[in-house]
Amino acid sequence: MMEDFDEIYEEEEEEEEDEDRAAEEQLLKYAPDPVVVRGSGHVTVFGLSNKFESEFPSALTGKVAPEEFKASINRVNSCLRKTLPVNVRWLLCGCLCCCCTLGFSLWPVICLSKRTRRSIEKLLEWENTRLYHKLCLHWRLSKRKCETNNMMEYVILIEFLPKIPIFRPD
Template sequence: MDFNSNYEEFDYLAQEPTTIKGNGNIVLHGVTNRFSTDLPPKLLSRIAPEEYKATVRKINSILEKTIPRNFKWFLCGCLFICCTLGTSLLPSIYLTKHTRWRIERLLAWENERLYNKLGLNWSLRKQYTGSPAMLEYILVIEILPQLSLYWPD
């Protein structure tokens, strides 16, 4: 029996990750102001809808607190962009980076607390839409492969 043919039997373990795009009305430096709380059908049997909604609500609460402030700094930066040669946009960029960091930290905590035990891993990733200049951050839920106990080391 060929060793490589054994790997083909377990290809079903590597599944496509589920992506959740933002559905808010403001996108600032690639970060949208809200994500949908509707459970994707792909995850229906893997996770309780209440746990999914609770996690997305936590993410949305971070975005509700930070995106309006970031947007105000962005507008102020746009007013003075000619005088400051673009440096007036730096506070907005920094605040958006801090928002992404807070979401990533929340997702790491949620993964450790619950989702890794269920065989799932949440992350925030970049996705280029259209051209390389158009960037959007999306939530990605990966299904971790379950190793068979009977598979030789």
């Protein structure tokens, strides 16, 4: 008898989840396109530029203060400034020794690059919880195709989160 009750309860949960998912998709449909902040540095290692543009995008006017935007970009740029020179040195060393080591000398660069990306992602997540989620914005590091060539690059995407309707019943 209890088993039948559990099955009915699970079906109701699935229906509620489907309704919630449909409502969320409806809200996302009307959200504006995300703002893309591209790398503007002169050195790029595995798609990650050594600097991001700190110019305030006009699409964020009225959403966030220009000072907060620049402070966040400066935090990301300072993280890149600390880690990327080490990655470049290891890349040069790995390229010089590549023939002798059958390519294994490039592994430290790959690991350091992954570590740099993770530290930037953690920094952006901290920024999101500290400020941007309260403003219905979400910052994340994303891999995109370059506009000028066929290469891939990492950009910062600033997505607009939909506002939750507070008058909708639970």
